[in-house]
Amino acid sequence: MTxxxxxxxxxxxxxxxxxxxxxxxxxxxxxxxxxxxxxxSLEGKMLMAAFVAAAVAYGTGSPWIGAFAAIxxxxxxxxxxxxxxxxxxxxxxxxxxxxxILASGLTVIIGIALFRQGGQxxxxxxxxxxxxxxxxxxxVFEKNIPILxxxxxxxxxxxxxxxxxxxISVGITYYILFKxxxxxxxxxxxxxxxxxxxxxxxxxxxxxxxxxxxxxxxxLAGVYLSTATGAGFVKExxxxxxxxxxxxxxFGKWRPVPALFACxxxxxLEAVAARVQGVEIMLIGEISSDLLIxxxxxxxxxxxxxxxxxxxxxxAIGQPYIKxx
Amino acid sequence: xxxxxxxxxxxxxxIPILNLLTALFVAGIIIAxxxxxxxxxxxVMLKGAFVYKGGxxxxxxxxxxxxFTGLAVAVAFHAMLFNIGGEGQAAMGGLGIGLVALSLxxxxxxxVVIFLAVLGSALFGAIWGxxxxxxxxxxxxxxxxxxxxxxxxxxxxxVWLLAGMLMAPNxxxxxxxxxxxxxxxWQMHEIFNKMGFDIGRSPLNLSFVIALICCLFVWLLIxxxxxxxxxxxxxxxxxxxxxxxxxxxxxxxxTMAISGGLAGMMAVNEILGVQHRVILNFTSxxxxxxxxxxxxGRNHPVxxxxxxxxxxxxxxxxxxxxxxxxTITRDMVLMIQGLIILFSGALAYMFNxxxxxxxxxxxxxxxxxxx
Numbered sequence: 001m002t003x004x005x006x007x008x009x010x011x012x013x014x015x016x017x018x019x020x021x022x023x024x025x026x027x028x029x030x031x032x033x034x035x036x037x038x039x040x041s042l043e044g045k046m047l048m049a050a051f052v053a054a055a056v057a058y059g060t061g062s063p064w065i066g067a068f069a070a071i072x073x074x075x076x077x078x079x080x081x082x083x084x085x086x087x088x089x090x091x092x093x094x095x096x097x098x099x100x101i102l103a104s105g106l107t108v109i110i111g112i113a114l115f116r117q118g119g120q121x122x123x124x125x126x127x128x129x130x131x132x133x134x135x136x137x138x139x140v141f142e143k144n145i146p147i148l149x150x151x152x153x154x155x156x157x158x159x160x161x162x163x164x165x166x167x168i169s170v171g172i173t174y175y176i177l178f179k180x181x182x183x184x185x186x187x188x189x190x191x192x193x194x195x196x197x198x199x200x201x202x203x204x205x206x207x208x209x210x211x212x213x214x215x216x217x218x219x220l221a222g223v224y225l226s227t228a229t230g231a232g233f234v235k236e237x238x239x240x241x242x243x244x245x246x247x248x249x250x251f252g253k254w255r256p257v258p259a260l261f262a263c264x265x266x267x268x269l270e271a272v273a274a275r276v277q278g279v280e281i282m283l284i285g286e287i288s289s290d291l292l293i294x295x296x297x298x299x300x301x302x303x304x305x306x307x308x309x310x311x312x313x314x315x316a317i318g319q320p321y322i323k324x325x
Numbered sequence: 326x327x328x329x330x331x332x333x334x335x336x337x338x339x340i341p342i343l344n345l346l347t348a349l350f351v352a353g354i355i356i357a358x359x360x361x362x363x364x365x366x367x368x369v370m371l372k373g374a375f376v377y378k379g380g381x382x383x384x385x386x387x388x389x390x391x392x393f394t395g396l397a398v399a400v401a402f403h404a405m406l407f408n409i410g411g412e413g414q415a416a417m418g419g420l421g422i423g424l425v426a427l428s429l430x431x432x433x434x435x436x437v438v439i440f441l442a443v444l445g446s447a448l449f450g451a452i453w454g455x456x457x458x459x460x461x462x463x464x465x466x467x468x469x470x471x472x473x474x475x476x477x478x479x480x481x482x483x484v485w486l487l488a489g490m491l492m493a494p495n496x497x498x499x500x501x502x503x504x505x506x507x508x509x510x511w512q513m514h515e516i517f518n519k520m521g522f523d524i525g526r527s528p529l530n531l532s533f534v535i536a537l538i539c540c541l542f543v544w545l546l547i548x549x550x551x552x553x554x555x556x557x558x559x560x561x562x563x564x565x566x567x568x569x570x571x572x573x574x575x576x577x578x579x580t581m582a583i584s585g586g587l588a589g590m591m592a593v594n595e596i597l598g599v600q601h602r603v604i605l606n607f608t609s610x611x612x613x614x615x616x617x618x619x620x621x622g623r624n625h626p627v628x629x630x631x632x633x634x635x636x637x638x639x640x641x642x643x644x645x646x647x648x649x650x651x652t653i654t655r656d657m658v659l660m661i662q663g664l665i666i667l668f669s670g671a672l673a674y675m676f677n678x679x680x681x682x683x684x685x686x687x688x689x690x691x692x693x694x695x696x
Contacts, residue, residue, distance in 0.1 A: 038469075040469070040473070080667070083672075084667065084671035084672050085671060088671070088672055088674060088675050089674075090670070090671035090672055090673065090674070091407075091670065091671055092671075093407055093409070093469050094616070094620070094666060094670035094671045095667065095670070095671035095672075097409065097613070097616065097666060097670075098663050098664075098666035098667035098670060098671055099663070099667075100663075101613065101659060101660075101662055101663035101666060102660060102663030102664065102667065103663075104656070104659050104663070105656045105657065105658070105659030105660030105661070105662070105663055106355070106660050106663075108654065108656040108659075109355070109359065109652075109653070109654070109656050109657055109660055110359065112652055112653075112654060112656075113359035113360065113652050116651070116652075119654075119656070240477060243473055243474075243477065246470070246473070247470075247474065250470060288485055288489070290481055290484045290485035290488065290489070291481055291482075291485050293481050294477060294478045294480075294481030294482070297474040297475075297477045297478050297481075298474070298478060300470070300474055301460070301466070301471055301474045301475070301478075304460070304464075304466035304467065304470060304471065305460045305464040305466045306464050306465065306466070307464075313467070
């Protein structure tokens with residue numbers, strides 16, 4: 001039993017690690033989509049940022065400069081998305097898709113041109129990464145306080161700064177969206193842009209601000225992948241995480257806190273999937289981790305179809321705003 | 326899509342070419358930045374795609390894939406449905422072929438098995454299109470999100486089956502056993518050999534002909550049948566379609582069935598034409614390329630054939646880049662593809678204001694502004 005308990009604790013711990021990029025991207029998606037811009041390019045922005053973070057951190061030796069560069073590039077990708085679908089009123093899904101495919105190609109081409117390692121960056125030394133922080137007294141607590149001490153050591157302590165940043169970003173997103181004038185306007189622009197326009201506020205400007213914030217958050221997700229959990233960039237390292245985050249955002253009904261729980265749930269499923277391969281469970285039989293991985297997508301489809309409560313996306317989502325003359 | 330006031334030839338010929346050139350121009354700049362000569366790269370690609378022996382065969386082989394997935398996207402587009410699930414539908418199509426070929430191969434005459442396998446691919450692809458179609462029509466879920474999710478679900482199912490119950494015994498890689506002898510489509514170079522021509526070895530097979538027949542089928546369907554009219558009417562205005570008594574929810578489901586079926590048939594080329602067994606990830610992104618193809622081809626079968634040929638040449642020429650350059654790989658093709666989707670899809674109307682000034686100088690031709 002104690003062994004099961006310990007395994008469970010470790011699964012929760014890896015849940016947090018797996019969920020971190022999902023949380024960043026889900027918050028990015030919320031900002032973008034609440035303002036009325038569909039963003040399926042979370043994946044591509046995260047991939048570009050992951051590459052730039054690793055490449056610059058390798059070149060400069062500083063993860064912070066890497067992170068800064070990565071966020072900049074992710075914002076640029078956001079601006080391309082905005083240029084296409086806010087200014088030129090292009091199709092938002094097509095634009096997002098273009099950015100995703102572009103990211104897959106560009107990261108590898110530039111990676112090969114710079115490092116000649118088949119599209120990877122060289123492995124980053126510990127000093128060029130965001131390392132995990134052992135919280136004070138973790139070992140003392142583990143020995144002296146039963147249960148809570150172990151939880152403190154295994155679950156709370158030993159994460160890198162970006163894990164905490166991800167969780168804090170949920171609070172910030174909530175605060176900005178629901179407690180500030182900016183947030184009110186941002187939500188209004190995604191529901192009824194003409195109302196915001198007649199109030200004398202620029203719809204274009206609001207939407208650009210929203211997607212720039214989305215760019216920053218996707219950038220952080222990429223930084224986390226290549227310079228915090230990973231030690232360098234690997235081809236296609238985002239591996240569909242952007243899409244899972246998109247699913248989590250929808251699963252959380254475009255709201256920050258429910259989306260956080262959706263990310264944790266999906267992260268937990270992935271963490272479990274890595275552990276249960278071949279494990280027999282009573283009545284169900286052997287669980288297939290291959291199928292478990294598809295569960296987030298399946299749950300999202302079921303939710304969207306309205307089988308578990310209704311979902312209402314922002315009303316003006318996907319529609320370019322045409323100012324009346 | 327906004328209504329264009331430009332002459333028709335500008336809209337369907339000049340703009341696509343202009344968009345393509347812009348994409349290639351940006352790609353050229355990127356190639357120059359990483360220190361290679363874009364013109365050398367272009368000539369290597371063109372030689373690889375058309376000049377070297379068998380190159381054209383490979384180009385047309387890839388073209389076949391893109392015709393199927395491009396048609397799939399286009400048919401859905403006519404009903405204003407954005408099917409980005411071609412990847413999953415094609416994977417399921419491969420599963421359909423595999424199940425038919427592995428269960429009936431050797432039991433029935435070869436031609437019957439091949440015929441059923443082709444039907445199986447269309448059927449399985451169609452099922453993978455019908456479910457998102459149904460969810461959109463009856464339950465109001467957004468087709469873009471559902472088809473994205475269905476791509477991942479299909480991929481998980483394929484891994485589960487190919488590394489599980491369908492996996493060939495004594496094998497390490499996730500794939501089925503080979504189909505029984507003769508369950509395959511004939512290779513073009515063998516057909517031509519028998520007629521006395523040597524066209525060089527390539528994987529080009531009869532699927533190419535099937536793809537061209539599908540183009541004719543789609544043209545007839547969309548512009549010459551009642552169903553096609555209803556599909557376009559539903560895409561044009563859901564309300565009008567309801568008012569006319571077309572039952573748009575049925576039209577949406579049927580459209581997605583046809584779209585999914587066409588995407589599923591891409592597997593005919595890869596699985597029945599070349600591999601003769603089901604392998605993992607044989608779709609390699611061709612489903613997504615179908616979107617670029619449909620965008621460039623303006624959702625018309627003739628346009629799609631030309632756009633598929635372009636992408637076929639890009640893929641085959643891209644393979645050639647691997648041999649000739651140290652720094653440029655096939656990923657270059659991915660990048661160019663992304664640029665093409667950006668410029669001929671999302672930024673399709675970027676040049677419209679400029680062109681309108683050029684072609685519509687007389688004020689009375691412009692008419693009342695309605696935007």
